[in-house]
Amino acid sequence: MDWIESIWVAIPALLIGFVFLVKGADWFVDGAAGIAEKLRVPTLIVGLTIVSFGTSAPELATSIISSTQGSGDIAIGNVLGSNITNILLILGLAAVICPLVVQKSTLLFDFPVLLVTSVLVLLLGGFDGYLGALDGWIMFILSLAYMGFLVWYAVRESKKQTEFKGIDTSHPIAIFEENGEKEPKKGFSAWYENMKEKFWFLIVITVVGLALVVVGALFGVIPAAKEIARGFGISEKVIGLTVVAIGTSLPELVTCVVAAKKGETDIAVGDIVGSNVFNVLRTLGLSAAIVPLAFSSSFVIDGLIALGAAVLLAVFGYMKNHKIQRWGGIVMLACFASYYVYLFATQL
Numbered sequence: 001m002d003w004i005e006s007i008w009v010a011i012p013a014l015l016i017g018f019v020f021l022v023k024g025a026d027w028f029v030d031g032a033a034g035i036a037e038k039l040r041v042p043t044l045i046v047g048l049t050i051v052s053f054g055t056s057a058p059e060l061a062t063s064i065i066s067s068t069q070g071s072g073d074i075a076i077g078n079v080l081g082s083n084i085t086n087i088l089l090i091l092g093l094a095a096v097i098c099p100l101v102v103q104k105s106t107l108l109f110d111f112p113v114l115l116v117t118s119v120l121v122l123l124l125g126g127f128d129g130y131l132g133a134l135d136g137w138i139m140f141i142l143s144l145a146y147m148g149f150l151v152w153y154a155v156r157e158s159k160k161q162t163e164f165k166g167i168d169t170s171h172p173i174a175i176f177e178e179n180g181e182k183e184p185k186k187g188f189s190a191w192y193e194n195m196k197e198k199f200w201f202l203i204v205i206t207v208v209g210l211a212l213v214v215v216g217a218l219f220g221v222i223p224a225a226k227e228i229a230r231g232f233g234i235s236e237k238v239i240g241l242t243v244v245a246i247g248t249s250l251p252e253l254v255t256c257v258v259a260a261k262k263g264e265t266d267i268a269v270g271d272i273v274g275s276n277v278f279n280v281l282r283t284l285g286l287s288a289a290i291v292p293l294a295f296s297s298s299f300v301i302d303g304l305i306a307l308g309a310a311v312l313l314a315v316f317g318y319m320k321n322h323k324i325q326r327w328g329g330i331v332m333l334a335c336f337a338s339y340y341v342y343l344f345a346t347q348l
Contacts, residue, residue: 007231010224017220018247021058024212025251028057031206034196056278057210058248061217063287066240072293074225076131077240078248079284080302083118083276084241085249087309088336093253094260094268095329102269102317102324105153110273111314113146117280118307125295125303131288139285143278150274221247238343241302269317269324276310305339 059082066075094100120142124135195201221244229239252275259268287293312332316324 005227007227010227010231013220014224014228014243014247017216017222017224018058018250020212020216020220021061021248022250024209024214024216025057027205027209028213029209030196031202031204031209034202035199035206038199038202056275056283057213058217058251059279060283060286061213062221062244062248063283064290065214065217066222067287067291067293069222070291071222071226071236072291073235073237073296074222074240074244075287076125076284076293076295076299077237077302078244079279079287080121080299080306081241081245082249082279083306084302084309084336084339085245086252086272086276086279087313088332088339089246090249090253090256091269091272091313091324092329092332092336094256095324095332096326097257097260097329098263099326100260100269100324100329102322104322106270106273107317107322109149109153110270110277111310111317114273114277114310115307115314117142117277118303118310121280121284122300122303122307125293126297126300129297130295131284131293133289133292136285136288136290136292139281140289143281143285146277146281234347237296237298238347241343242340273313309335 059078063075063078066072066078091100120139121131124138125131196205225239225244226236228234228243229236252271255271256268259271284293309332312335313324316328
């Protein structure tokens with residue numbers, strides 16, 4: 001749906017599209033989680049399912065719609081680029097703000113799953129040059145299995161604790177709650193919080209939030225990204241790996257930076273690890289299951305860089321004291337800058 005025919009229209013449309021994606025995902029999570037709470041669904045399960053889907057909604061919508069419109073390069077580039085951005089840029093920034101603590105469960109389970117997932121997409125895509133329906137369903141089923149494991153593990157851990165806040169929050173979709181007393185909200189925020197007590201309002205913001213995500217991807221981000229690629233003579237692959245990837249990673253960026261500032265660094269690491277796993281298994285899996293995606297040889301290089309970023313993160317995590325120090329964050333940011341130099345140098 002390429003209604004954008006000017007670079008001057010494309011840039012503001014892209015920005016508006018990102019706002020729709022991020023705000024839509026936020027409203028969808030608020031509404032769906034509120035409905036689940038009204039229906040007495042355990043908070044733990046809400047965090048491991050609804051919040052999980054909501055935080056990855058921007059990548060999910062962008063990649064699926066891109067694949068159905070024949071823009072497979074944007075779909076794959078969005079996922080690989082988001083994974084690289086999540087680790088090297090977002091965790092790099094978070095580590096510079098405050099050293100990141102890596103929890104035991106992340107070291108035992110999540111890091112190995114992330115590494116295996118990063119290798120899997122390379123094997124499936126690089127083997128025959130495309131991700132077919134079978135590949136997609138394999139990845140999606142694995143995402144369900146991983147989520148099932150997280151639910152089982154979280155339920156088991158919850159039985160060992162007297163209250164929810166004692167649960168290991170290193171898992172990607174743990175609900176982020178501020179510690180201590182919250183300042184009373186005023187104005188629109190106060191009205192919004194009060195309205196969330198009404199069931200009908202929760203339904204409205206759930207539907208509106210989901211609609212904003214779809215509209216933001218369908219009419220904003222995707223056509224704008226295509227026009228920007230054409231206008232600047234840059235491939236859709238590079239636009240997907242850079243502009244679209246950063247834009248769809250905004251929820252993770254905000255979550256991790258805020259978490260780092262508050263010292264909740266276990267959430268910062270866990271959010272990124274889980275987001276990257278679900279980006280590949282669920283987002284790319286569903287996209288390929290709907291429409292087969294060409295996996296060019298150049299994507300193999302980007303996949304290797306994504307794998308390298310995952311390895312770098314794991315190495316820092318397994319080091320003494322299991323902390324990603326500020327110097328580690330600087331190294332990750334330097335690697336991110338080098339990757340962008342490489343991307344644009346190959347376009348010249």
